[in-house]
Amino acid sequence: MTEHRSAGERPWFSHKPGVEPQGAERRDNGAGNLWRKCEGCAEILHVPDVEANASVCPLCQYHFPLDWRSRVRLLVDEGSFEETDRGISPQDPLKFFDSKSYRDRLEETQAKRAGKDAFINGRATIEGRPIWLGTFDFQFMGGSMGSVVGEKVTRLFEYGAADRAPVVIVSASGGARMQEGILSLMQMAKSTAALQRMRRLGVPFVSVLTHPTTGGVAASFAMLGDVILAEPRALIGFAGPRVIEQTIRQKLPPGFQRSEYLLDHGMLDAIVHRRELRPTLARLFGLLTDPA
Template sequence: MNWITNYVRPKIGSLFNRQETPDNLWTKCGECGSMLFHRELSENLQVCTHCGHHMQISPRDRFTALFDGGAFSEIEVEKPIADPLQFRDQKKYPDRLRAAQRATSEKEAMLVVEGDVGGVPIVATAQDFSFMGGSMGMYVGNAILAAATRAVETNRPLVLFSAAGGARMQEGILSLMQMPRTTVAVEMLREANLPYIVVLTHPTTGGVTASYAMLGDVQIAEPNALICFAGPRVIEQTIREKLPEGFQRAEYLLDHGMLDRVTDRRKMRDELTVILRMLLGMDAPVAADLPPPPAVSTEGAVATQPPATAES
Protein backbone atom coordinates (compact mmCIF):
# COMPACT_ATOMS: atom_id res chain seq x y z
CA MET A 1 0.00 0.00 0.00
CA ASN A 2 2.83 2.35 0.82
CA TRP A 3 4.45 1.62 -2.55
CA ILE A 4 1.24 2.51 -4.40
CA THR A 5 0.64 5.61 -2.28
CA ASN A 6 4.20 6.90 -2.19
CA TYR A 7 5.36 6.08 -5.72
CA VAL A 8 2.69 5.04 -8.25
CA ARG A 9 0.11 7.69 -7.44
CA PRO A 10 2.58 10.66 -7.50
CA LYS A 11 4.11 9.29 -10.72
CA ILE A 12 0.73 9.15 -12.43
CA GLY A 13 -0.16 12.60 -11.12
CA SER A 14 3.05 14.09 -12.46
CA LEU A 15 2.25 12.84 -15.95
CA PHE A 16 -1.01 14.79 -16.00
CA ASN A 17 0.30 17.88 -14.22
CA ARG A 18 3.55 18.23 -16.17
CA GLN A 19 3.85 21.60 -17.89
CA GLU A 20 5.84 21.94 -21.06
CA THR A 21 8.55 24.60 -21.06
CA PRO A 22 8.07 27.00 -24.00
CA ASP A 23 10.82 26.66 -26.59
CA ASN A 24 10.83 30.37 -27.51
CA LEU A 25 12.03 31.85 -24.22
CA TRP A 26 15.63 32.12 -25.38
CA THR A 27 17.25 33.36 -28.58
CA LYS A 28 20.79 32.65 -29.66
CA CYS A 29 22.73 35.61 -31.03
CA GLY A 30 23.94 34.81 -34.53
CA GLU A 31 27.07 36.89 -34.04
CA CYS A 32 28.48 36.05 -30.60
CA GLY A 33 26.44 32.94 -29.74
CA SER A 34 25.08 34.33 -26.48
CA MET A 35 21.72 33.03 -25.23
CA LEU A 36 19.36 35.96 -24.72
CA PHE A 37 16.14 35.90 -22.71
CA HIS A 38 13.24 36.87 -24.96
CA ARG A 39 11.90 39.64 -22.74
CA GLU A 40 15.32 41.24 -22.31
CA LEU A 41 15.93 41.04 -26.05
CA SER A 42 12.54 42.57 -26.83
CA GLU A 43 13.13 45.47 -24.45
CA ASN A 44 16.49 46.04 -26.18
CA LEU A 45 14.75 46.27 -29.61
CA GLN A 46 16.14 42.93 -30.80
CA VAL A 47 19.73 44.09 -30.33
CA CYS A 48 22.12 41.68 -28.61
CA THR A 49 22.96 42.93 -25.13
CA HIS A 50 26.45 41.41 -25.34
CA CYS A 51 27.84 42.31 -28.77
CA GLY A 52 25.30 44.82 -30.16
CA HIS A 53 24.34 42.60 -33.11
CA HIS A 54 21.13 43.88 -34.73
CA MET A 55 18.61 41.10 -35.29
CA GLN A 56 15.44 41.33 -37.35
CA ILE A 57 12.59 43.33 -35.86
CA SER A 58 9.02 43.49 -37.14
CA PRO A 59 7.68 46.79 -38.54
CA ARG A 60 5.09 47.05 -35.75
CA ASP A 61 7.66 46.62 -33.00
CA ARG A 62 9.93 49.12 -34.75
CA PHE A 63 7.17 51.70 -35.03
CA THR A 64 6.07 51.20 -31.43
CA ALA A 65 9.58 52.10 -30.31
CA LEU A 66 9.85 54.97 -32.81
CA PHE A 67 6.64 56.98 -32.44
CA ASP A 68 5.80 59.20 -29.48
CA GLY A 69 4.03 57.10 -26.88
CA GLY A 70 4.13 54.15 -29.27
CA ALA A 71 1.02 55.53 -31.00
CA PHE A 72 0.55 55.36 -34.76
CA SER A 73 -2.25 54.75 -37.25
CA GLU A 74 -2.11 52.59 -40.36
CA ILE A 75 -2.61 53.94 -43.86
CA GLU A 76 -4.65 51.76 -46.15
CA VAL A 77 -2.83 50.35 -49.19
CA GLU A 78 -4.59 49.32 -52.39
CA LYS A 79 -4.51 45.58 -52.94
CA PRO A 80 -3.03 44.48 -56.28
CA ILE A 81 -4.25 41.70 -58.56
CA ALA A 82 -3.73 38.35 -56.85
CA ASP A 83 -1.34 35.99 -58.65
CA PRO A 84 -1.35 37.83 -62.01
CA LEU A 85 1.04 35.33 -63.66
CA GLN A 86 -0.52 32.16 -62.21
CA PHE A 87 2.98 31.40 -60.94
CA ARG A 88 3.85 28.05 -59.44
CA ASP A 89 7.15 26.47 -58.35
CA GLN A 90 7.12 23.97 -55.52
CA LYS A 91 4.00 25.73 -54.25
CA LYS A 92 1.39 27.97 -55.77
CA TYR A 93 2.02 31.68 -55.23
CA PRO A 94 -1.26 32.22 -53.28
CA ASP A 95 -0.26 29.36 -50.96
CA ARG A 96 3.08 31.05 -50.26
CA LEU A 97 1.31 34.32 -49.53
CA ARG A 98 -1.09 32.67 -47.10
CA ALA A 99 1.78 30.91 -45.33
CA ALA A 100 3.66 34.22 -44.95
CA GLN A 101 0.52 35.93 -43.66
CA ARG A 102 0.03 33.25 -41.02
CA ALA A 103 3.68 33.41 -39.95
CA THR A 104 3.86 37.21 -39.66
CA SER A 105 0.22 38.16 -38.95
CA GLU A 106 0.62 40.85 -41.64
CA LYS A 107 -1.14 41.28 -44.97
CA GLU A 108 2.03 41.87 -46.97
CA ALA A 109 5.72 42.76 -46.85
CA MET A 110 5.31 46.49 -46.12
CA LEU A 111 3.47 48.46 -43.44
CA VAL A 112 2.55 52.15 -43.91
CA VAL A 113 1.68 54.31 -40.90
CA GLU A 114 1.60 57.91 -39.68
CA GLY A 115 2.25 59.50 -36.31
CA ASP A 116 4.58 61.84 -34.42
CA VAL A 117 8.30 61.38 -33.79
CA GLY A 118 9.76 63.86 -31.31
CA GLY A 119 6.74 66.08 -31.87
CA VAL A 120 7.17 66.00 -35.66
CA PRO A 121 4.26 64.53 -37.67
CA ILE A 122 5.57 62.05 -40.26
CA VAL A 123 4.54 59.25 -42.57
CA ALA A 124 6.62 56.09 -42.21
CA THR A 125 6.81 52.77 -43.98
CA ALA A 126 8.83 49.64 -43.25
CA GLN A 127 9.50 46.34 -44.98
CA ASP A 128 9.18 43.03 -43.17
CA PHE A 129 11.98 40.66 -44.15
CA SER A 130 10.08 37.81 -42.50
CA PHE A 131 7.40 38.14 -45.19
CA MET A 132 8.87 36.34 -48.21
CA GLY A 133 12.22 38.03 -47.67
CA GLY A 134 10.62 41.49 -47.82
CA SER A 135 10.52 41.02 -51.58
CA MET A 136 9.33 43.92 -53.71
CA GLY A 137 6.07 43.04 -55.40
CA MET A 138 3.14 45.11 -56.62
CA TYR A 139 1.85 45.56 -53.07
CA VAL A 140 5.15 47.13 -51.98
CA GLY A 141 4.93 49.49 -54.95
CA ASN A 142 1.38 50.42 -53.97
CA ALA A 143 2.49 50.91 -50.36
CA ILE A 144 5.27 53.35 -51.24
CA LEU A 145 2.96 55.24 -53.59
CA ALA A 146 0.30 55.43 -50.84
CA ALA A 147 2.91 56.65 -48.34
CA ALA A 148 4.21 59.34 -50.71
CA THR A 149 0.67 60.45 -51.60
CA ARG A 150 -0.29 60.71 -47.93
CA ALA A 151 2.91 62.62 -47.14
CA VAL A 152 2.19 65.15 -49.90
CA GLU A 153 -1.47 65.54 -48.88
CA THR A 154 -0.61 66.13 -45.21
CA ASN A 155 2.68 68.00 -45.87
CA ARG A 156 4.71 65.51 -43.85
CA PRO A 157 8.17 64.01 -44.31
CA LEU A 158 8.44 60.35 -45.32
CA VAL A 159 10.72 57.94 -43.45
CA LEU A 160 11.30 54.53 -45.03
CA PHE A 161 12.89 51.46 -43.43
CA SER A 162 14.13 49.04 -46.08
CA ALA A 163 14.80 45.32 -45.65
CA ALA A 164 14.53 43.15 -48.74
CA GLY A 165 16.12 40.46 -50.83
CA GLY A 166 15.09 42.22 -54.03
CA ALA A 167 12.22 41.82 -56.49
CA ARG A 168 9.56 39.12 -56.06
CA MET A 169 10.14 36.49 -58.70
CA GLN A 170 6.55 35.21 -58.51
CA GLU A 171 5.41 38.49 -60.09
CA GLY A 172 8.08 38.63 -62.78
CA ILE A 173 8.24 41.82 -64.85
CA LEU A 174 5.38 43.31 -62.80
CA SER A 175 7.69 43.30 -59.81
CA LEU A 176 10.50 44.98 -61.75
CA MET A 177 8.06 47.68 -62.85
CA GLN A 178 7.90 48.82 -59.21
CA MET A 179 11.43 50.23 -59.52
CA PRO A 180 10.49 53.16 -61.81
CA ARG A 181 7.08 53.39 -60.14
CA THR A 182 8.55 53.96 -56.68
CA THR A 183 11.10 56.36 -58.15
CA VAL A 184 8.18 58.46 -59.39
CA ALA A 185 6.72 58.37 -55.86
CA VAL A 186 10.00 59.72 -54.47
CA GLU A 187 9.95 62.46 -57.11
CA MET A 188 6.51 63.50 -55.83
CA LEU A 189 8.12 64.25 -52.47
CA ARG A 190 10.92 66.23 -54.12
CA GLU A 191 8.44 68.38 -56.05
CA ALA A 192 6.54 69.04 -52.81
CA ASN A 193 9.83 69.97 -51.09
CA LEU A 194 9.32 67.31 -48.42
CA PRO A 195 12.18 65.40 -46.76
CA TYR A 196 12.63 61.73 -47.66
CA ILE A 197 14.76 59.78 -45.19
CA VAL A 198 15.80 56.18 -45.77
CA VAL A 199 16.99 53.83 -43.03
CA LEU A 200 18.65 50.79 -44.57
CA THR A 201 18.50 47.67 -42.41
CA HIS A 202 19.95 44.18 -42.84
CA PRO A 203 19.68 43.11 -45.59
CA THR A 204 18.80 45.60 -48.33
CA THR A 205 19.67 44.12 -51.70
CA GLY A 206 18.66 43.74 -55.34
CA GLY A 207 16.17 45.98 -57.12
CA VAL A 208 15.23 47.69 -53.84
CA THR A 209 18.77 49.09 -53.60
CA ALA A 210 18.60 50.07 -57.26
CA SER A 211 15.49 52.20 -56.69
CA TYR A 212 13.81 53.81 -53.69
CA ALA A 213 16.24 52.60 -51.02
CA MET A 214 19.13 54.75 -52.30
CA LEU A 215 17.19 57.90 -53.23
CA GLY A 216 16.84 59.46 -49.78
CA ASP A 217 17.77 63.02 -48.93
CA VAL A 218 19.45 61.44 -45.91
CA GLN A 219 20.74 57.85 -45.97
CA ILE A 220 21.05 56.11 -42.59
CA ALA A 221 21.92 52.47 -41.96
CA GLU A 222 21.91 50.15 -38.98
CA PRO A 223 25.29 48.72 -37.92
CA ASN A 224 26.75 45.92 -40.07
CA ALA A 225 23.74 45.90 -42.42
CA LEU A 226 24.37 44.25 -45.79
CA ILE A 227 23.56 46.84 -48.48
CA CYS A 228 24.15 45.91 -52.11
CA PHE A 229 22.68 45.07 -55.50
CA ALA A 230 24.50 41.78 -56.09
CA GLY A 231 25.78 39.94 -53.02
CA PRO A 232 29.48 39.54 -52.20
CA ARG A 233 29.45 35.82 -53.00
CA VAL A 234 28.13 36.50 -56.50
CA ILE A 235 30.72 39.21 -57.07
CA GLU A 236 33.59 36.98 -55.88
CA GLN A 237 32.49 34.21 -58.22
CA THR A 238 32.26 36.68 -61.11
CA ILE A 239 35.56 38.54 -60.74
CA ARG A 240 37.39 35.59 -59.11
CA GLU A 241 39.02 37.82 -56.51
CA LYS A 242 38.80 38.05 -52.73
CA LEU A 243 36.77 41.07 -51.60
CA PRO A 244 37.91 43.45 -48.83
CA GLU A 245 36.89 42.75 -45.24
CA GLY A 246 33.45 44.17 -44.49
CA PHE A 247 32.71 44.80 -48.18
CA GLN A 248 29.12 46.04 -48.78
CA ARG A 249 28.46 46.41 -45.07
CA ALA A 250 27.10 49.66 -43.64
CA GLU A 251 30.41 50.85 -42.21
CA TYR A 252 32.22 50.17 -45.50
CA LEU A 253 29.60 52.19 -47.43
CA LEU A 254 29.84 55.02 -44.91
CA ASP A 255 33.62 55.21 -45.37
CA HIS A 256 33.14 55.33 -49.15
CA GLY A 257 30.55 58.13 -49.15
CA MET A 258 27.36 56.18 -49.90
CA LEU A 259 25.77 56.76 -46.48
CA ASP A 260 25.37 59.74 -44.18
CA ARG A 261 25.07 57.88 -40.89
CA VAL A 262 25.37 54.47 -39.28
CA THR A 263 23.12 54.58 -36.24
CA ASP A 264 22.33 52.06 -33.54
CA ARG A 265 18.64 51.06 -33.55
CA ARG A 266 18.30 52.06 -29.91
CA LYS A 267 19.36 55.63 -30.81
CA MET A 268 17.38 55.86 -34.05
CA ARG A 269 14.44 57.76 -32.56
CA ASP A 270 16.68 60.54 -31.22
CA GLU A 271 18.66 60.66 -34.48
CA LEU A 272 15.55 60.99 -36.62
CA THR A 273 14.11 63.64 -34.32
CA VAL A 274 17.19 65.83 -34.77
CA ILE A 275 17.36 65.31 -38.55
CA LEU A 276 13.63 65.88 -39.13
CA ARG A 277 13.60 69.09 -37.11
CA MET A 278 16.70 70.32 -38.91
CA LEU A 279 15.29 69.64 -42.39
CA LEU A 280 11.95 71.26 -41.51
CA GLY A 281 13.58 74.38 -40.04
CA MET A 282 12.27 73.69 -36.56
CA ASP A 283 14.03 74.47 -33.29
CA ALA A 284 16.56 71.96 -32.02
CA PRO A 285 14.94 69.35 -29.77
CA VAL A 286 15.07 69.88 -26.02
CA ALA A 287 14.85 66.63 -24.08
CA ALA A 288 12.52 68.08 -21.44
CA ASP A 289 10.07 69.25 -24.12
CA LEU A 290 9.92 66.04 -26.15
CA PRO A 291 7.17 63.45 -25.67
CA PRO A 292 8.49 60.38 -23.86
CA PRO A 293 9.18 57.15 -25.74
CA PRO A 294 6.98 54.17 -24.94
CA ALA A 295 7.79 52.74 -21.52
CA VAL A 296 6.46 49.27 -22.26
CA SER A 297 8.09 46.39 -24.11
CA THR A 298 7.55 46.29 -27.87
CA GLU A 299 6.67 42.59 -27.65
CA GLY A 300 3.29 41.96 -29.26
CA ALA A 301 2.68 45.64 -29.97
CA VAL A 302 -0.14 46.73 -32.25
CA ALA A 303 -1.26 50.00 -33.79
CA THR A 304 -3.38 52.05 -31.42
CA GLN A 305 -5.54 53.69 -34.07
CA PRO A 306 -7.58 52.30 -36.98
CA PRO A 307 -6.21 52.49 -40.54
CA ALA A 308 -6.52 55.73 -42.45
CA THR A 309 -6.94 55.86 -46.19
CA ALA A 310 -4.53 57.74 -48.42
CA GLU A 311 -7.39 60.00 -49.49
CA SER A 312 -8.62 60.92 -46.00
Protein backbone atom coordinates in the same frame (compact mmCIF):
# COMPACT_ATOMS: atom_id res chain seq x y z
CA MET B 1 33.11 57.89 -37.52
CA THR B 2 29.75 59.14 -36.35
CA GLU B 3 28.54 59.91 -32.90
CA HIS B 4 25.90 57.23 -33.33
CA ARG B 5 28.22 54.31 -33.66
CA SER B 6 28.78 53.75 -29.99
CA ALA B 7 25.92 52.56 -27.86
CA GLY B 8 23.83 54.99 -25.91
CA GLU B 9 23.39 54.47 -22.17
CA ARG B 10 19.79 55.15 -21.39
CA PRO B 11 17.08 52.50 -21.44
CA TRP B 12 15.15 52.72 -24.65
CA PHE B 13 11.84 51.26 -23.86
CA SER B 14 9.35 50.37 -21.20
CA HIS B 15 7.02 47.45 -21.73
CA LYS B 16 3.37 48.28 -22.17
CA PRO B 17 0.67 45.66 -22.08
CA GLY B 18 -1.24 44.99 -25.26
CA VAL B 19 1.49 45.88 -27.70
CA GLU B 20 3.47 42.66 -27.56
CA PRO B 21 4.65 41.18 -30.84
CA GLN B 22 2.43 38.39 -32.07
CA GLY B 23 3.51 34.86 -31.36
CA ALA B 24 4.41 34.12 -34.95
CA GLU B 25 6.72 37.08 -35.04
CA ARG B 26 8.77 36.20 -32.02
CA ARG B 27 12.14 35.00 -33.06
CA ASP B 28 12.80 32.65 -30.15
CA ASN B 29 12.75 28.96 -30.96
CA GLY B 30 9.55 28.08 -29.15
CA ALA B 31 8.19 28.08 -25.64
CA GLY B 32 10.71 27.70 -22.88
CA ASN B 33 13.74 28.52 -24.99
CA LEU B 34 15.01 31.51 -23.10
CA TRP B 35 18.56 31.54 -24.37
CA ARG B 36 20.09 32.30 -27.70
CA LYS B 37 23.58 32.71 -29.05
CA CYS B 38 24.60 36.18 -30.18
CA GLU B 39 25.56 36.17 -33.84
CA GLY B 40 27.94 39.02 -33.15
CA CYS B 41 29.96 37.94 -30.09
CA ALA B 42 28.85 34.29 -29.71
CA GLU B 43 27.86 34.90 -26.08
CA ILE B 44 24.79 33.06 -24.83
CA LEU B 45 22.15 35.69 -24.17
CA HIS B 46 18.97 35.72 -22.11
CA VAL B 47 16.19 36.30 -24.68
CA PRO B 48 14.06 38.67 -22.54
CA ASP B 49 17.15 40.81 -21.94
CA VAL B 50 17.76 41.04 -25.66
CA GLU B 51 14.14 41.85 -26.39
CA ALA B 52 14.09 44.50 -23.72
CA ASN B 53 17.10 46.01 -25.44
CA ALA B 54 15.43 46.50 -28.84
CA SER B 55 16.76 43.10 -29.94
CA VAL B 56 20.29 44.39 -29.66
CA CYS B 57 22.97 42.33 -27.90
CA PRO B 58 23.66 44.13 -24.60
CA LEU B 59 27.30 43.03 -24.78
CA CYS B 60 28.48 43.69 -28.34
CA GLN B 61 25.58 45.79 -29.72
CA TYR B 62 24.87 43.26 -32.46
CA HIS B 63 21.51 44.20 -34.02
CA PHE B 64 19.24 41.19 -34.34
CA PRO B 65 16.46 41.40 -36.93
CA LEU B 66 13.44 43.27 -35.58
CA ASP B 67 9.84 42.40 -36.41
CA TRP B 68 7.87 45.29 -37.83
CA ARG B 69 5.62 45.84 -34.79
CA SER B 70 8.59 46.26 -32.51
CA ARG B 71 10.10 48.51 -35.13
CA VAL B 72 7.07 50.76 -35.19
CA ARG B 73 6.92 50.85 -31.38
CA LEU B 74 10.56 51.75 -31.20
CA LEU B 75 10.47 54.44 -33.86
CA VAL B 76 7.36 56.54 -33.30
CA ASP B 77 5.51 58.12 -30.41
CA GLU B 78 3.62 55.61 -28.35
CA GLY B 79 0.19 54.86 -29.74
CA SER B 80 0.59 57.29 -32.63
CA PHE B 81 0.84 54.77 -35.44
CA GLU B 82 -2.27 54.47 -37.60
CA GLU B 83 -2.01 51.95 -40.39
CA THR B 84 -3.33 52.84 -43.84
CA ASP B 85 -4.03 50.81 -46.97
CA ARG B 86 -4.59 47.56 -45.12
CA GLY B 87 -7.00 46.37 -47.81
CA ILE B 88 -4.45 45.89 -50.59
CA SER B 89 -3.70 42.27 -51.46
CA PRO B 90 -1.40 40.72 -54.00
CA GLN B 91 -2.58 38.98 -57.14
CA ASP B 92 -0.85 36.41 -59.29
CA PRO B 93 -0.62 38.14 -62.67
CA LEU B 94 1.86 35.64 -64.14
CA LYS B 95 0.20 32.53 -62.69
CA PHE B 96 3.68 31.84 -61.39
CA PHE B 97 4.57 28.34 -60.39
CA ASP B 98 7.77 26.82 -59.06
CA SER B 99 7.71 24.03 -56.46
CA LYS B 100 4.29 25.44 -55.53
CA SER B 101 2.12 28.13 -57.01
CA TYR B 102 2.65 31.76 -56.04
CA ARG B 103 -0.97 31.89 -54.94
CA ASP B 104 -0.45 29.03 -52.46
CA ARG B 105 2.80 30.54 -51.29
CA LEU B 106 1.04 33.82 -50.64
CA GLU B 107 -1.81 32.19 -48.74
CA GLU B 108 0.58 30.22 -46.55
CA THR B 109 2.65 33.29 -45.82
CA GLN B 110 -0.39 35.47 -45.15
CA ALA B 111 -1.65 32.90 -42.65
CA LYS B 112 1.61 33.19 -40.71
CA ARG B 113 2.08 36.95 -40.94
CA ALA B 114 -0.02 39.83 -39.76
CA GLY B 115 -0.48 41.51 -43.13
CA LYS B 116 -1.34 40.66 -46.72
CA ASP B 117 2.11 41.51 -48.03
CA ALA B 118 5.60 42.61 -47.07
CA PHE B 119 5.07 46.33 -46.40
CA ILE B 120 3.17 48.22 -43.74
CA ASN B 121 2.47 51.91 -44.02
CA GLY B 122 0.70 54.48 -41.98
CA ARG B 123 0.83 57.82 -40.26
CA ALA B 124 2.44 58.51 -36.91
CA THR B 125 4.27 61.15 -34.95
CA ILE B 126 7.91 61.31 -33.91
CA GLU B 127 8.40 63.52 -30.87
CA GLY B 128 5.16 65.19 -31.81
CA ARG B 129 5.97 65.78 -35.48
CA PRO B 130 3.56 64.15 -37.95
CA ILE B 131 5.26 61.78 -40.36
CA TRP B 132 4.40 58.98 -42.78
CA LEU B 133 6.08 55.70 -41.92
CA GLY B 134 6.62 52.63 -44.03
CA THR B 135 8.34 49.49 -42.89
CA PHE B 136 9.12 46.16 -44.49
CA ASP B 137 8.16 42.80 -43.05
CA PHE B 138 11.24 40.81 -43.99
CA GLN B 139 9.59 37.60 -42.79
CA PHE B 140 7.08 37.98 -45.63
CA MET B 141 8.89 36.45 -48.63
CA GLY B 142 12.16 38.18 -47.79
CA GLY B 143 10.57 41.61 -47.83
CA SER B 144 10.43 41.36 -51.61
CA MET B 145 8.77 44.15 -53.59
CA GLY B 146 5.91 43.21 -55.87
CA SER B 147 2.88 45.24 -56.93
CA VAL B 148 1.49 45.64 -53.40
CA VAL B 149 4.74 46.83 -51.82
CA GLY B 150 5.35 49.14 -54.78
CA GLU B 151 1.84 50.59 -54.55
CA LYS B 152 2.08 51.17 -50.81
CA VAL B 153 5.49 52.85 -51.07
CA THR B 154 4.14 55.00 -53.89
CA ARG B 155 1.10 56.04 -51.85
CA LEU B 156 3.32 56.86 -48.91
CA PHE B 157 5.21 59.40 -51.02
CA GLU B 158 1.91 60.70 -52.40
CA TYR B 159 0.55 61.15 -48.85
CA GLY B 160 3.74 62.89 -47.83
CA ALA B 161 3.46 65.19 -50.82
CA ALA B 162 -0.22 65.87 -50.12
CA ASP B 163 0.15 66.98 -46.50
CA ARG B 164 3.82 68.01 -46.59
CA ALA B 165 4.75 65.56 -43.84
CA PRO B 166 8.15 63.83 -43.99
CA VAL B 167 8.37 60.18 -45.01
CA VAL B 168 10.45 57.55 -43.23
CA ILE B 169 10.93 54.12 -44.76
CA VAL B 170 12.70 51.35 -42.87
CA SER B 171 13.96 48.95 -45.51
CA ALA B 172 14.71 45.24 -45.14
CA SER B 173 14.32 43.52 -48.45
CA GLY B 174 15.97 41.08 -50.79
CA GLY B 175 14.76 43.19 -53.73
CA ALA B 176 12.13 42.83 -56.40
CA ARG B 177 9.73 39.87 -56.14
CA MET B 178 10.55 37.28 -58.77
CA GLN B 179 7.05 35.80 -58.73
CA GLU B 180 5.51 38.97 -60.16
CA GLY B 181 8.16 39.22 -62.86
CA ILE B 182 8.55 42.42 -64.81
CA LEU B 183 5.71 44.08 -62.85
CA SER B 184 7.96 43.94 -59.78
CA LEU B 185 10.71 45.73 -61.68
CA MET B 186 8.21 48.41 -62.62
CA GLN B 187 7.50 49.07 -58.93
CA MET B 188 11.00 50.52 -58.73
CA ALA B 189 10.05 53.07 -61.37
CA LYS B 190 6.62 53.77 -59.89
CA SER B 191 7.78 54.33 -56.32
CA THR B 192 10.84 56.32 -57.34
CA ALA B 193 8.80 58.56 -59.64
CA ALA B 194 6.45 59.31 -56.74
CA LEU B 195 9.46 60.10 -54.54
CA GLN B 196 10.77 62.53 -57.14
CA ARG B 197 7.45 64.41 -57.12
CA MET B 198 7.51 64.66 -53.33
CA ARG B 199 11.14 65.80 -53.31
CA ARG B 200 10.34 68.63 -55.67
CA LEU B 201 7.86 69.94 -53.13
CA GLY B 202 10.59 70.03 -50.51
CA VAL B 203 9.18 67.26 -48.34
CA PRO B 204 11.95 65.28 -46.62
CA PHE B 205 12.48 61.56 -47.06
CA VAL B 206 14.75 59.76 -44.63
CA SER B 207 15.69 56.25 -45.67
CA VAL B 208 16.63 53.86 -42.88
CA LEU B 209 18.49 50.81 -44.15
CA THR B 210 18.45 47.68 -42.05
CA HIS B 211 19.78 44.19 -42.60
CA PRO B 212 19.51 43.31 -45.44
CA THR B 213 18.63 45.88 -48.11
CA THR B 214 19.61 44.72 -51.57
CA GLY B 215 18.48 44.46 -55.19
CA GLY B 216 15.56 46.43 -56.50
CA VAL B 217 14.75 48.15 -53.22
CA ALA B 218 18.34 49.37 -52.81
CA ALA B 219 18.40 50.34 -56.49
CA SER B 220 15.36 52.57 -56.13
CA PHE B 221 13.92 54.71 -53.31
CA ALA B 222 16.03 53.22 -50.49
CA MET B 223 19.27 54.77 -51.78
CA LEU B 224 17.57 58.10 -52.53
CA GLY B 225 16.86 59.48 -49.08
CA ASP B 226 17.56 63.16 -48.47
CA VAL B 227 19.34 61.57 -45.55
CA ILE B 228 20.28 57.90 -45.51
CA LEU B 229 20.79 56.18 -42.16
CA ALA B 230 21.72 52.57 -41.55
CA GLU B 231 21.79 50.25 -38.60
CA PRO B 232 25.22 48.86 -37.74
CA ARG B 233 26.54 45.96 -39.82
CA ALA B 234 23.53 45.77 -42.15
CA LEU B 235 24.15 44.19 -45.55
CA ILE B 236 23.39 46.82 -48.18
CA GLY B 237 24.05 46.62 -51.89
CA PHE B 238 22.82 46.14 -55.42
CA ALA B 239 23.98 42.59 -56.11
CA GLY B 240 23.95 39.96 -53.39
CA PRO B 241 27.31 38.65 -52.14
CA ARG B 242 26.73 35.20 -53.64
CA VAL B 243 26.03 36.61 -57.09
CA ILE B 244 29.20 38.70 -56.92
CA GLU B 245 31.31 35.75 -55.77
CA GLN B 246 29.99 33.68 -58.65
CA THR B 247 30.75 36.46 -61.13
CA ILE B 248 34.27 37.30 -60.03
CA ARG B 249 35.11 33.82 -58.74
CA GLN B 250 36.82 34.98 -55.61
CA LYS B 251 35.97 35.44 -51.95
CA LEU B 252 34.70 38.84 -50.92
CA PRO B 253 36.70 40.89 -48.41
CA PRO B 254 35.40 40.88 -44.82
CA GLY B 255 32.96 43.67 -44.08
CA PHE B 256 32.14 44.14 -47.78
CA GLN B 257 28.69 45.69 -48.36
CA ARG B 258 28.17 46.26 -44.64
CA SER B 259 26.96 49.61 -43.30
CA GLU B 260 30.45 50.57 -42.18
CA TYR B 261 31.81 49.85 -45.67
CA LEU B 262 29.09 51.96 -47.27
CA LEU B 263 29.75 54.83 -44.87
CA ASP B 264 33.45 54.72 -45.76
CA HIS B 265 32.55 54.74 -49.46
CA GLY B 266 30.27 57.74 -49.16
CA MET B 267 26.96 55.96 -49.65
CA LEU B 268 25.42 56.74 -46.23
CA ASP B 269 25.10 59.76 -43.99
CA ALA B 270 25.39 57.92 -40.70
CA ILE B 271 25.23 54.61 -38.93
CA VAL B 272 22.76 54.88 -36.09
CA HIS B 273 22.19 52.57 -33.18
CA ARG B 274 18.64 51.25 -33.18
CA ARG B 275 17.87 52.99 -29.88
CA GLU B 276 19.02 56.32 -31.27
CA LEU B 277 16.88 56.24 -34.42
CA ARG B 278 13.86 58.05 -33.05
CA PRO B 279 15.72 61.03 -31.55
CA THR B 280 17.92 61.19 -34.63
CA LEU B 281 14.91 61.35 -36.95
CA ALA B 282 13.28 64.04 -34.81
CA ARG B 283 16.45 66.12 -34.88
CA LEU B 284 16.84 65.76 -38.64
CA PHE B 285 13.26 66.78 -39.37
CA GLY B 286 13.74 69.79 -37.16
CA LEU B 287 16.95 70.75 -38.91
CA LEU B 288 15.36 70.28 -42.32
CA THR B 289 11.92 71.77 -41.84
CA ASP B 290 11.84 74.13 -38.83
CA PRO B 291 11.22 77.74 -39.87
CA ALA B 292 14.50 79.54 -40.48
